[in-house]
Amino acid sequence: MPQIVVLPHHTLCPDGAVIEAPAGKSICDVLLENDIDIEHACEKSCACTTCHVIVREGFASLNEAGDTEEDLLDKAWGLEAASRLSCQAIVAEEDLVVEIPRYTINHASENH
Numbered sequence: 001m002p003q004i005v006v007l008p009h010h011t012l013c014p015d016g017a018v019i020e021a022p023a024g025k026s027i028c029d030v031l032l033e034n035d036i037d038i039e040h041a042c043e044k045s046c047a048c049t050t051c052h053v054i055v056r057e058g059f060a061s062l063n064e065a066g067d068t069e070e071d072l073l074d075k076a077w078g079l080e081a082a083s084r085l086s087c088q089a090i091v092a093e094e095d096l097v098v099e100i101p102r103y104t105i106n107h108a109s110e111n112h
Contacts, residue, residue: 002095004030007056009100012036021091027053027098028086039104044087049076051086054099059084061094077103 001020004027008016013036021030028051031038039050049072055062059082065073069088073079078101086098 002091002093004091005057005095005097006031006036007097007099010102012038012100021096023091023093025091026087027055027084027089027091027096030091031086036100038086038100040087042087046072046085046088049073049085050104052076052078052101052104053084053086053089054078054080054101055082055084055089055096056099057097058094061092061096063088063090063092065089077101 002023004019004021006013006017008014019030019034028038028040028044041050042048046068065084069085072085073083076083
């Protein structure tokens, strides 16, 4: 089973994590199921950018981003070439290394 290595994030995962990730699930779902409370203000409907992640390793193994995701990513804080919306990025058979950006554009975060 593939793994997701989550790099340390100051609030959501201070020590980082290594998680078993079943192929066919979104990165967002895997993180949430493993108590990493990544924001997902649109309830994973590809309508915001709060679940933005940067895939440091394994990016090419993910499904291709759709036009809506690409358009939304243009608005994400800290956009990089390996950025994805975690609700849309589906785990394949390859391990991933994921970084959760420090900030989102969500001004009404439920945890602040």
